[in-house]
Amino acid sequence: MTTSKTHDLSPLDPSAAEPFYRQIYERFRSAIASGLLKPGDRVPSARALTQELGLARGTIDAAYSLLAAEGYIQARGQAGTIVTPGLKPRTPATVAPPAPDTATSSIGFRPQSILPFQMGLPALDEFPRKIWARLGARCVRAMQPLDMTHPSVYGQPALRAEIAAYLQVSRGITCAPSQVFVTSGYRHSIELVGLALLKAGDRVWLEDPGYPPTHELFAQMHIATVPVPVDAEGMVVAEGIRSAPRARAAVVTPAHQSPLGVSLSLQRRMALLDWAGRHNAWIVEDDYDGEYRYVSRPLPALKSLDRDGRVLYAGTFSKVLFPSLRLAYLVVPQAQVERFEQILQTFAGGSPELTQSIVTAFIQEGHFARHIQRMRKLYAERREATSAGLASVLGKHVRIDALPGGMHLILRLTGRQSDRKLVARMREAGLFAEALSEWTQSGKGTSALLVNFTNIDSRATAEKLGKRILALM
Template identity: 75%
Template sequence: MAAGTLTHLSPLDPKSPEPYYRQIYGRFRNAIASGTLNPGDRIPSARALTQELGLARGTIDAAYGLLAAEGYIQARGQAGTVVSPSLRPRMPVAREQPAPAARPYTPSFRPDSILPFQMGLPALDVFPRKIWARLGARAARAMQPIDMTHPAVPGLPALRAGIAAYLHVSRGIDCAPSQVFLTSGYRHTLELVAQALLKPADRVWFENPGYPPTRELLAAMRLAGVAVPVDAEGLVVAEGLRLAPKARAAVVTPAHQSPLCVSLSLPRRLALLDWARRNQSWIVEDDYDGEYRYASRPLPALKSLDRDGRVIYAGTFSKVLFPSLRLAYLVVPEAQVERFERTQAMFAGGSPQLTQAIVADFIAEGHFARHIQRMRRLYAERRDATRIGLERVLGAKVRIDEQPGGMHLILRLQGRRSDRRLVARMREEGLFAEALTDWAVDRDIAPALMVAFTNVDSTATAERLARRILPLM
């Protein structure tokens, strides 16, 4: 088949419950199996196929990625993409499988892709890669044999000290480096807290709506999660006291509630701390993007108000640097340091020491603080640009929440529309969104889309993306 034609591929079916990328994958697979495409034949480039079919580039990339993963095709750089020469010619025709029934969309936390509006990704286009590469090369050259042995379990001392100093200035947390423990991400952080402080069947408050992996992790660790509602002032502490007054812990996002982006009010912060003190319970403060507040200066962390040693502060580099670092941290009360040291030694699973050394230098040389400041300004601009662009095209169909901070927008759907169905259709077209109703448990909540603005570079880009959403609504 000539690289620029699709003569031997049957047309795509827009009414099929099967996503476009699966339809494309199936048509190429069957063409190869039937001998219509032979080993070594060149197939259209992803760019050419995007133009030919009028689909999103991400849809074509997903189909080609699946074909390559299963050995049907090979990419050969400038020579293009070809049917794998190692395949036997004229294989038996694969029996066409019936299209799978449509399934409810469940969000992926998080997909290994870069899609428009994708949640959980910082502005990757402006990350200072040259500085990072220089620091990485220097750290690799400076490695000594001792650096190649087993790393310190709680984390690299230089990085622990850098995090403690940064938190003191930026988040109002007075802690020693010994109180900082490095982990490989939020899941590892929560697991470490549970192993150190909780036991199976302990009741734990979590926010409703709230970050879905939290409740999934609690269930996996055999903890009894208690869904506590959230309103305009954050976690409704009075409801938590009514539902489970003797709970052993609470997992909260005080700076920007995930996903509603509201801030936990001061009266509720004090009530939560008072409950933890009186009940000898623990508060896990997930401060996943507390640096990004645009209406005023970032709010001090809940941990900064803790006078009784009941708050465990959890932070991450995924949102402020990039997710593939797999690097997060927690700050524990001074009285719990020894317990966490023993627990982490038993369940160690941190990040590579070389990665930690690069991050430590990035902080020590001031690049981290400058990067946060630049991102705060940039995100304020991109948030406004995205909101304006979406409202110009979708204004009659959505209402966008006013939010003081965070890294995503909430688009409230007007009329009787399913956010889950719309999210599924957007994903088929190579666009990302998450359904707010997927984040709620046993609670009626108005349908809404959650879309990130961090990688939307202008109002024009937002309008162009909105025009792709409009026919799907």
């Protein structure tokens, strides 16, 4: 199997000698040269990329002007900016095509409902359903007999290519489509990692507090989990090394930790990568809500710093589109592609072809990038409105953490009130929250509520809901 790789680029680096516009130029040129961006493909508008990267508009314009001057891209007015049709990359592309196909957590953790403050739900009222319906109808009409056979267990090739191109530009991750595997969700991705790279009796670091289903999944696979505390700089890597230096893997949420929202510092990122390289361990990067950051520029993916092929990158469409899609993806190191193909041939049935086709069209026509930009702006507004509304009603009873990103708030309870008992009363009253103490492996810790703000449409709504919570305290 040939190695598929473009330039081994690092993400936008403020300390680099190259200015930002040059780094952006190199990132796009690499994506075009490798075939991840093909002639005729749409690229983000300068305005959208300005918001995505948090840079000055002039920086983006300088990069795009250089790309246009060298013939890589063309502006088509209202049709947007595209990779120049008929372009023959100046650097020979070495990306190999995708290989041909060959042949639980506790009930109710994510209920099938839409309740105020319900965790894990994007702004469903703002999803572009008309566009989605139009694309869906078109994909149905275009179906051929081959599309009605068994789906690829690796994922539809076109979708894998679109994901690889998106990650190259937006997250600084250099990967070939063959490294991208489409899964049915985060839990499926973790299950594949366990089946492919781990065995019963292995030990895995988990953030504490952290996403509860991860611990439960590994327990079902008879893999021991080691709770590693989290502070203001993210996972305390030194504590993980002290507790279990020979652990086989670590699962982290470096962009903003789930659920505390802190970012893994650069020093700890490098320490984690160093540990994995020295001990031949694996790092699973769960890019938890990585698209939604409201303070400063979006942070680079940990995977973009990986030089030893130890990081597996897990992403999902549940938060950026909607959960019932049941579509996620896992990017694996090039050396592990064949191993994951073997596992998928045995344990996976493939995701629905029609669903993948609609998502592919949604990305190709630019709706995906525009939707993320709209939601980032909307969520910043709803985050502020929800925080202000709840604080005005519950100010004496809670302290609200100002998280830099994500889709939820942390309401830390004052006094000795039990978060679990309050959550139970809220559920009975038709409200949703999750108890922070239930996200720790010990079941102890600060008493706090986790509440989602994406479906709270105004400060007035937040105040009304806050009064209902107050009555339950």
